[in-house]
Amino acid sequence: MAEHDALLQCRVCGCLSHASTQLKRFEVMHCPRCGARVKLAQQSNSVEVTWALLIAAAILYIPANMLPIMSVYMLGAGQPDTIITGAYHLLEAGQWPLALIVFVASIVVPLLKLFTLSFLLISIQRRSRWRQHDRMRLYRITEYVGRWSMVDVFVIAILTGLVQFGNLARVDANLGSLSFAAVVVLTMFAARTLDEHLIWDITRQEESHT
Amino acid sequence: MNDNKGLDDNLPEVEVREQRWPSPVWLIPLAALLISFWLLFQAWYQRGPIVTVQFSSAEGIEPGKTEVRYKAVTVGKVKKLKLDNELKYIEAIIELNKEIGRHLGSDASFWVVRPRVNRSGVSGLGTLFSGSYIGMDPGTDNDDQSFYKGAERPPVIAPAEDGKRFFLISDSLGSMDVGAPVFYKQLQVGEVIDYELLDNQDRVQLELFIRAPYFQYVHENTRFWNASGVELNMNSTGAEFRMESLISVLIGGVAFETPAGVAGGEVSKQGDTFVLHRNYASSQEKQYATRLYYVMYFDGSVRGMGVGSAVEFQGIPIGKVEKIDLKMDKDSLAVRVPVLVSIQPQYFDESLTKETGEIAMRKLVEKGMRAKLDTVSFLTGQKVITLSMETDPPPATIKATQFYSEFPTTGTAFEELPFIATDIMISLDETLAGINKLVNSGKLDKTVDNLNKVLAEAEQAVKAAKETLKTVDKDTLPSVTNDVNKISQDLSNTMQKIQGSMGQLDRLTAQNSPTQHQLQEMLEEVTAASRALRSLTETLQRQPSALLRGK
Numbered sequence: 001m002a003e004h005d006a007l008l009q010c011r012v013c014g015c016l017s018h019a020s021t022q023l024k025r026f027e028v029m030h031c032p033r034c035g036a037r038v039k040l041a042q043q044s045n046s047v048e049v050t051w052a053l054l055i056a057a058a059i060l061y062i063p064a065n066m067l068p069i070m071s072v073y074m075l076g077a078g079q080p081d082t083i084i085t086g087a088y089h090l091l092e093a094g095q096w097p098l099a100l101i102v103f104v105a106s107i108v109v110p111l112l113k114l115f116t117l118s119f120l121l122i123s124i125q126r127r128s129r130w131r132q133h134d135r136m137r138l139y140r141i142t143e144y145v146g147r148w149s150m151v152d153v154f155v156i157a158i159l160t161g162l163v164q165f166g167n168l169a170r171v172d173a174n175l176g177s178l179s180f181a182a183v184v185v186l187t188m189f190a191a192r193t194l195d196e197h198l199i200w201d202i203t204r205q206e207e208s209h210t
Numbered sequence: 211m212n213d214n215k216g217l218d219d220n221l222p223e224v225e226v227r228e229q230r231w232p233s234p235v236w237l238i239p240l241a242a243l244l245i246s247f248w249l250l251f252q253a254w255y256q257r258g259p260i261v262t263v264q265f266s267s268a269e270g271i272e273p274g275k276t277e278v279r280y281k282a283v284t285v286g287k288v289k290k291l292k293l294d295n296e297l298k299y300i301e302a303i304i305e306l307n308k309e310i311g312r313h314l315g316s317d318a319s320f321w322v323v324r325p326r327v328n329r330s331g332v333s334g335l336g337t338l339f340s341g342s343y344i345g346m347d348p349g350t351d352n353d354d355q356s357f358y359k360g361a362e363r364p365p366v367i368a369p370a371e372d373g374k375r376f377f378l379i380s381d382s383l384g385s386m387d388v389g390a391p392v393f394y395k396q397l398q399v400g401e402v403i404d405y406e407l408l409d410n411q412d413r414v415q416l417e418l419f420i421r422a423p424y425f426q427y428v429h430e431n432t433r434f435w436n437a438s439g440v441e442l443n444m445n446s447t448g449a450e451f452r453m454e455s456l457i458s459v460l461i462g463g464v465a466f467e468t469p470a471g472v473a474g475g476e477v478s479k480q481g482d483t484f485v486l487h488r489n490y491a492s493s494q495e496k497q498y499a500t501r502l503y504y505v506m507y508f509d510g511s512v513r514g515m516g517v518g519s520a521v522e523f524q525g526i527p528i529g530k531v532e533k534i535d536l537k538m539d540k541d542s543l544a545v546r547v548p549v550l551v552s553i554q555p556q557y558f559d560e561s562l563t564k565e566t567g568e569i570a571m572r573k574l575v576e577k578g579m580r581a582k583l584d585t586v587s588f589l590t591g592q593k594v595i596t597l598s599m600e601t602d603p604p605p606a607t608i609k610a611t612q613f614y615s616e617f618p619t620t621g622t623a624f625e626e627l628p629f630i631a632t633d634i635m636i637s638l639d640e641t642l643a644g645i646n647k648l649v650n651s652g653k654l655d656k657t658v659d660n661l662n663k664v665l666a667e668a669e670q671a672v673k674a675a676k677e678t679l680k681t682v683d684k685d686t687l688p689s690v691t692n693d694v695n696k697i698s699q700d701l702s703n704t705m706q707k708i709q710g711s712m713g714q715l716d717r718l719t720a721q722n723s724p725t726q727h728q729l730q731e732m733l734e735e736v737t738a739a740s741r742a743l744r745s746l747t748e749t750l751q752r753q754p755s756a757l758l759r760g761k
Contacts, residue, residue: 008224017224028229032222045233052235056242063249074754079274079287169754175249182242 012036046195047121053193054117057186060179061110067176070156074169082176083107083152106152106180109145113187116142120194127202135199143191146184153181258286258311261304263320263344265360268300270324270342278304278320278344285310288344302360304344315349321361373400374425376478378416378434378464379408380486385438385462392418393437393465399424402464416486418464429468430475434484435493438462465490500564501552502571503532504608504617506581506595512547514585514593521551521581521595529553531595550614551581551595571608578603580620 006019010031017032019040029038039045068080081089083106090099116138123135156177163171197204265271268291278286286306294301306314324342344360383405392400400420408415420428464486487493512534521529533550555567562570571579580603584596606618644667 007221015222017222020224020226023226026228026230027226029224030227032225035225038224045235048233049235052233052239056239059239059242059246063246063253067249067253075751175253179246179249182245186238186242 006040008038008040010034010036010038046193046198047124050117050121050190050194053186053190054114054121057110057183057190058114060182060186061114064110064176064180064183065107067179068174069152069176069180070159071172071174072159072163072170073167073172075167078170080172080174083180102152105149109149110183110187113142113146113149113191117187117190117194120199124198124201129202132199132203136196139191139194139196139199143188146188146191149184149187150181153177153184256308258306258308259314259354259356260289261306261314261356261358263302263304263358263360264294264299265302265322266299266362268302270322271300271302271344273302276302276343278306278346279323280310280346280348285346286344302344310346310348313348313352314354315351316353316355317349317351318355318358319347319349319361320358321345371419372422373419374422374428374478374480375403376418376420376425376428377481377483378418378486379483380414380416380436381412381488383414383416384436386416386436386464387462390438391463392420393463394420394424394427394467396465397424399427402462415483416464426477427468428466428478428482430478432466432468432478432484433487433493434464434466435487435490436462437465437490467493469493500556500562500567501529501554502564502567503550503552503614505611505614506549506551506617506619507546508549508583508619510583512549512583512593515549515583515595519592519594521553521597522584523557523597526557528555528557528597549595551617553597574599575606575608575618580606581617582620 006021008017008019008029009015010017010033013031013034013036015031015033017038020027020029023029030036031038065083068082068085070086071080072078083102087099087102087106090096090102120135120139120142123130156171156173159171160173163169270276271288271291273288273291276288277284278288286304288302289305290303292301292303293299304320321344322342323345386402386405388402388404390402391398392402400418402416403419404417406415407413418434466484515531515534517531517533519531520527521531529552531549532552535548535550536545537548538545553571555562555570558570578600579597580600581595581597583593586592586594600620603620608618609616
């Protein structure tokens, strides 16, 4: 019974086929008609892809914070700033609310995203049943917040484009901003590729067994 | 269900393939890893050396802001400032660029560039806007070093400039500063690049840099003089005004020239030392190394003579007054005025040395050479010391004393005149007194003999007066008394006029004179203006928006 229980539909040509039940390692299923790859829900590589993106984001998070993201020159004087020195300068200038925004949006949020997504992935892999509703909400918040970190990159892009008055005032983008943008994009993708119903997978399986 | 079952049976089995490769999505973290490695490596690779430079003051240096420039290219930045252990210096921790780091030698130099008045007017004007910066010269050798001592002044000479360095010895620095211009025919050809107080002498040594090709005009006999300020000379030949350039008036300067009529000699080598003359006039005097020092005592007043007054022989200056003093003998309470003069015997004969010169002077004195005061100009009352051969003088020699030899002097004709007049007065007075006495004695009435006697006496007295007056000048005998009166009247008139004009001159140059005051005011205003400019630029730097919106 179990052998013919699972049917697979190819997403490309719509061909239905019987899923193989004894898949060995490194073996993947393909549509018998068009050859496109087909897979069962449990075989979804969502977790793997998310991990890959997440790890890439975590790696790029290092240069994003260590390299200067932007240089502001006024009257010929100025220097490249990393995110943290930029926030520090704002704080020094007495603009602590702005400093807080920069710090939270550019350092805390990406870091939190990295941690929450890792936490969700680990909990999925461990087939945890712990507070699934809250984890669901956590996931939605993460996904929603994701794009807003991009504001920084937009600000830099706009300033670089607008403020170019030679020696009087000039804003240059530095390599750090590229890696920062990459971190934001990668975490957004990671959040997107994470299948939230995997959180409920375990519950669903249990229900179908009963 | 059955339908489904039937359908089920017709369905093909899924095709199973082997895939040993992990999902291609893992290429993303791999790429990220490579990219961040590359980025960090590049950031690390492009980081230049970090050096510590010691300065005596942090004025104008701001950590994170002050740049280090080489040939106006930014090659580094001050990262941090800290005090050294003894709180004596500040240490600027500077991060340099990779390129400059490659050429950094242990002889590299660092200095702070602030706005300053200098040879070409004002230099470092850019620093008014951009703030001070640290200039550097990477040096030539390649030994790396991480600690340098910073200079407070920028080197005036760009390291690669072609030219020669010379030294000047001067009594005092005057208004000279590093960067003061060096002129040749009022063309700026170099700068003063350094100065120092010589250890063993109370003299200042200036170091000059003269650019190519002008250094070839510096010869062995070239004279350098201090071109600072304005030279105003008033003497018997009239008034003379000389000024090298306005800048040199403000900040000092040196000019040089090889005097006309003097063989230039060989072109000087780098590092040759010259004397810095006080002014143009003194640089044009013939320079003989041998100087003999004598002290002279004059009977009359030395008013009108000062340090630097000439010692002349038949109108040719051969020396000058070095010092005028007052000396009192404790026992006799006699106050004398020793005048120290220097004489260059080589004016008489260039082959004379110090020893032979002294012998020659001694012989000349034995032959009748005496020093006397001479008035050069009634207008200024200026006096010189004249050496002249007296006919039939009382014998005298150069007396060696404890310090300087004493040169015999004689009064001048002018000086003697009042004495002669007084003598005449006295003898006339005596004669009159004799007549008076005679009249009062009552003998006049008594006898004609007495009258005769009186007449004879009077005749004798007149004769005596005649005799006395004869000693002055036989030709001027009849008019001498009148003349003396007239002369003294004229003299006092002249003196009054002279005093009037001297007074005016005094007022003009006095400490609190309007001229001085105006100059000072002008300087103060310039200072105030530059201060205002500085504060404006500081405001602009802090809030550039002030340019648009106002403060």
